[in-house]
Amino acid sequence: MTCAKVRIWASCPQVPSKNHSTGPPNISTIDSSAAGIIRPPVAIPSLRILEDELIERIRRRIPSSEGGALRLGIGHDAALIHAQGWDWVVTCDQFLEGAHFLADKHPPQSVGYKALIRAASDVVAMAARPRFFLLSLALPAERTGAWLNQMLSGMARASKSLGLRLAGGDTARSAGDGARIALNVMVLGEARRGDGIGRAGARPDDGIYVTGILGRAQLGLELILREMSGQRSYRKLLAPHYYPTLSLDFALWLGRHYLPSAMMDISDGLSTDLRRLCxxxxxxxxxxxxxxxxxxxxxxxxxxxxxxxLTLALHGGEDYGLLFTAPMRRVSRIPNIFGRTRITRIGEIVRGSGVKIVAAGGKVSSLIPSGWDHFAKR
Amino acid sequence: MTCAKVRIWASCPQVPSKNHSTGPPNISTIDSSAAGIIRPPVAIPSLRILEDELIERIRRRIPSSEGGALRLGIGHDAALIHAQGWDWVVTCDQFLEGAHFLADKHPPQSVGYKALIRAASDVVAMAARPRFFLLSLALPAERTGAWLNQMLSGMARASKSLGLRLAGGDTARSAGDGARIALNVMVLGEARRGDGIGRAGARPDDGIYVTGILGRAQLGLELILREMSGQRSYRKLLAPHYYPTLSLDFALWLGRHYLPSAMMDISDGLSTDLRRLCxxxxxxxxxxxxxxxxxxxxxxxxxxxxxxxLTLALHGGEDYGLLFTAPMRRVSRIPNIFGRTRITRIGEIVRGSGVKIVAAGGKVSSLIPSGWDHFAKR
Structure with missing residues (x-):
């Protein structure tokens, strides 16, 4: 299969320029022929612009075609590898100082917690159970004390909440002036054979669903960046950014009952991730x-x-909810709530391409993908 | 089981200080009670000194005990995870600019080639067949052009030589001033159930074996660091450093016939790696x-x-040969050569601890582990 957008390569938002402007309105009325064009949120040269091309170059140069034991490869949340009876789902995710967190703004507990949640989310979003992880750490010497201990305690919290066990890893000292912290997490999950769900199965008339509330993590981040995180009344608004939770049980239930036609997580914002699924x-x-x-x-x-x-919900990142589609004949089996997970139908798949949004008044607009990681934009 | 030295965490040599001196003679006559102490080759604060403690802290804080599906975890070349019928062997390895390669000294083809060989070596050293890999790349924008293409072509060469397929990965722009290149490779391999070999099984009287020639990669590196790599007569001496090869077929054959009692690769030098096995x-x-x-x-x-x-052979890194032990009753089945792989018996396992070396004249000395990655020492 061809993968226009290779999600497993594209899960890391890039660091935008500090001179980034808020940009055009996120809901525009551009005609549909232009709706398929990603408008990068920054004007400076950035890997974000090159990303598709970069990934295509990697794919062309290194043997990576699907087939045989590799049932799903580049282009899904994670790779799906067939083993006898069970399938293994594997993914890796970088969590880099300056790109994905700021050491002076984010508590080390949150850094460790999110590094693991972020990677495990890609496994959960394929309806697989995260089982083991490997941790690669590159650290400046001055981060090997209290910072490391606290980071590890956050990571332990995430691993316990998901039943994940550490299987190994690799440590190095990051070198040079301005050496930075880099965490690289690889997660191995398992799914019963055939239960794993990719993102390429959505068909016209399928219902579109999301779990949880959209935009909560972004709201927390905006408060942190505005130096409002210390205000007591806002403190509880920070938790969704610092400690997002995954809907593991619900994802496994969906997979067990073969309900979704496609599924992925919302890590970079609904507007960006729904377009990827489409x-x-x-x-x-x-x-x-x-x-x-x-x-x-x-x-x-x-x-x-x-x-x-609405802006936060459409374009805010890091909620780590599920985005999935289900055929009409299975729609009646999708609950509104599952345990503590809220499930909401937000629209439907149509023929063609691009994502349209219908405003409350009925006006139809193209939804420009504008989700990305805002934390370093200022 | 307890793992005094957690190899899967310890495969990255650290960047030594530029003011590093060559240090004490590598073969010393320190009495055996002191032979167990690792003497770090650098005097400055370095993660190398902290490494054991650092890994122990990680192990204490994050659930990682072996058991159930996790047959071998931290402490071996890779983790061994049981699946029905087959076992999966997984490892991850960082390849960092400044720590593991120098962008101005190492051709990008060699960087891509070695990043993959280095990680795959840990899978091969457990008698498993590398099958899939994930690649995480953090790059400065100026490395996304020709440098990336050449790096990928080296990685493709390694993947083809091993039959490895790319299953996914993650890209990010490395941020900040002096942003550096970071490659993180995760390799998944498979072994028939029970064939995978760890490093904890060596017993007194076992023979000790190595494959290939020791010190070739280090010789190449020394020539590069001495700016002698351009001399035509030395050019063929560089290949073992730029493009080391793995003894995949021999490793699989050993595993299939249950010959080794313990096995690992020699990545950081015989003196260091044999001590880890012991x-x-x-x-x-x-x-x-x-x-x-x-x-x-x-x-x-x-x-x-x-x-x-002798110095190169004892302490030189990156040969990526196999180091294994075999019980006396199986010694007759170990060949001297297998295909193009030379196999040499170099000694035997004894009771107690520490590694002794017997000089040609019969003098017995403690072998101080002094293997590490010299390339950045000057």
Missing amino acids: RASGVGARIYADQLPLVAVPGSLQGIPELDP | RASGVGARIYADQLPLVAVPGSLQGIPELDP
């Missing part, structure tokens, strides 16, 4: 603004454009 | 200087202390 499946999508499960923004924060609930 | 197995070793398969040093290079063949 491209991988060769379809388009239509979603409804008034059906989105929006983050609740306190009254005291209203009026700030970046904190608009 | 510590993991709770035994000591005795090797014979005149039985070592020494690198041939051209006459024009003789007299330079660091280029002494």
Whole structure:
């Protein structure tokens, strides 16, 4: 199969320029022929622009075709490798100082926790159970004391919450001036043969679903970047950014019952990730603004454009909820709630390409993918 | 089981200080009670000194005990994970600019080739067949052009030579001033159930074996660091450093016939790696200087202390040969040559701890582990 957008290569948002402007409105009325074009949020040269080309170059040069034991390779949340009876699902994710976290803004516990959650999320999003992980650490010498201990305690919390066990890894000292922290996590998960779900199976008329509330992690991040994280009344709003949770049980249930036609996690924002799912499946999508499960923004924060609930929900990253599609004949089996996980139908798959959003008043617009990791934009 | 030295965590030599001196003679006559102490080759604060403690802290804090499906975890070349019928062997390895290669000294083809060979070697050394790999890349923007293409072509060469397929990965831009290249490779291999070999099984009276010639890669590196790599007569001496080869077929044959009691690769030098094997197995070793398969040093290079063949063979890194032990009753089945792989018996396992070396004249000395990656020492 061809993979227009290779998600397993594209899960790391890049560091945007500091001179980044907020850019054009996120919901625009560009005609549909242009709707398929990704507009990068930054104007400076950046890997983000090169990403598709870069990944294509890697794919062309290194043997990577699917087939045989490699059932799903590049282009899904994780790779699916067939073993007798069970399938192994493997993924890797970098968590880099300066690119994915800021050592002066993010508590080390959160860094360790999120590094593991972020990687495990790609396994969960294929309806697999994370079992083992490998940890590669590159550290400056001055981070091998208290910072490391606290980072590890956050990682232990994540591993316990998911039943994940550490199987090994690799340590190195990061070298040179301005040496930075780099965490690389590889997660191995297992699925019963045939249960694993990729992102290429969505078909016209399938319903589109999300789990959880959209935009909560981004709201927390915006407060941190605005130096408002110390205010007691906002403190509980930070947890979704520092310690996101995964819907493991629900993902496994979906896989066991063969309900989704396609599934992935929302790590880079709904507008970006839904477009990826559509491209991988060769379809388009239509979603409804008034059906989105929006983050609740306190009254005291209203009026700030970046904190608009719809903007946060469409483009905010790191919620790590599930995005999935289900054929009409299975829609009645999708619950509204599963344990503590809220499930919301937000639209449907359509023929063609691109994602449209229907505003509350009925106006239809193209949804420009604008999800990315904002934490370093200022 | 306990793992005194956790090899899967310890495969990355650290960057030594530039003001590093060559240090004490590598074969000393320290009494055996002190022979168990690793003497770090550098005096500055370095992760190398902290490594055991650092890994122990990671193990204490994150669930990682062996058991159930995790047959071998931290402490072996790779982790061994049981699946029905087959076992999966997984490892990860960092290849960092400044720590493991120098972008101005090492051709990008060699960087890509070695990053993969280095990681795959840990799988091969457990008598498993490397099958798939994941590649995490963090790159400065200026390395996404020709450098990347050439690096990938070297990696493709290694993947083809081993029959390894790329299953996915992750890309990011490395951030900040002096941003560096970081490659992280995760390799998945498979072994028939029970065939995988760890490093903890060596017993007194077992024979000790190595494959290939010792010190060839280090000789190549020394020439590069001495700016002698351009000299035509030395050019063929560089290949073992740039493009080391793995003894995959021989490793699989050993595993299939249950011949080794313990096995690992020689990545950091015989003196360091044999000590690790002994510590993991709770035994000591005795090797014979005149039985070592020494690198041939051209006459024009003789007299330079660091280029002494015995020094190169004992302490030179990155040969990626196999180091294994075999019980007496199986010794007759170990060939002297297998295909193009030379196999040499160099000594035997003894009770106790520490590694002794017997000089040609019969003098017995403790072998101080002094293997590490010299390339950045000057």
